[in-house]
Amino acid sequence: MTKPGYKFETNLLELSNSKSVDIAKKEWFDFYDEQRLKLDRQCICQRKIKNVIYMFNILTKKCITVGSNCITKFKLEKNKINNDLYENVLKKIKGEYEEIDTIDFAEKTQTYLIEDITKILNENSDLQKLVEIEKKILDLIKRFNLTFLEDLKSETNLKIIKLKQEELLKKQLEEQLKKQQEEEKLKKQEEQLKKQQEEQLEKQQEEQLEKQHKELRKEFEELRKKYDKVNREKQIVLEKLKKQEEKQNKKNEKEIVEEYNNHLNFQEFCEHWK
Numbered sequence: 001m002t003k004p005g006y007k008f009e010t011n012l013l014e015l016s017n018s019k020s021v022d023i024a025k026k027e028w029f030d031f032y033d034e035q036r037l038k039l040d041r042q043c044i045c046q047r048k049i050k051n052v053i054y055m056f057n058i059l060t061k062k063c064i065t066v067g068s069n070c071i072t073k074f075k076l077e078k079n080k081i082n083n084d085l086y087e088n089v090l091k092k093i094k095g096e097y098e099e100i101d102t103i104d105f106a107e108k109t110q111t112y113l114i115e116d117i118t119k120i121l122n123e124n125s126d127l128q129k130l131v132e133i134e135k136k137i138l139d140l141i142k143r144f145n146l147t148f149l150e151d152l153k154s155e156t157n158l159k160i161i162k163l164k165q166e167e168l169l170k171k172q173l174e175e176q177l178k179k180q181q182e183e184e185k186l187k188k189q190e191e192q193l194k195k196q197q198e199e200q201l202e203k204q205q206e207e208q209l210e211k212q213h214k215e216l217r218k219e220f221e222e223l224r225k226k227y228d229k230v231n232r233e234k235q236i237v238l239e240k241l242k243k244q245e246e247k248q249n250k251k252n253e254k255e256i257v258e259e260y261n262n263h264l265n266f267q268e269f270c271e272h273w274k
Contacts, residue, residue: 049065
């Protein structure tokens, strides 16, 4: 039995699209590194490895593992998938295959990718995240020709449209609520203003009445003073009249007495001369 040997180029060409080693190397992208505890993985060159680097061919849709030595044979400065939707799926299926010549990666990748993205879509209701997912799906379709994702793209787009409609409706409701609140606030302000005006008017009326009352009291006081003055003057006049009357009465009484005395004297005189 022939002992397995170094078969890097042979195995690589079997799983690549190109038959040129240099061109075939450019078809492969690394997406995940793993450090194993023992030599239980196999490099494309058939050597057992524990420093494992997973690689994906964008043309043949195959997955391989290489070690820390063989990875240097690839020029990977720009060979990065850089799409976490695909990377997550590839990470899930790592370790399922050890014999690289038996990998049927395309079908497995399609199944896992659809399931994984569908799960992500079902778990997400954030518009911004869904827009990012849609961009990544479009990137996979465009860059890797994964046309089986067209239905998912449409489903994602419909969900985005629905969320946009919901956000628009929510925004409209918020604006309507805001408008209603502003109207209620304005109505309340108008009521407060009306109340303030009524209170101010009432206060002005009270002040006006108080002013009128003060003026009336002042007029009353002046009238009362005038009345008191007139009344005092009247009393003085009455007193004078009374005194004059008394004086006149005394005078009249005296005159009467004198007249009477004069009469008596006249009678006596007459009697005497009889």
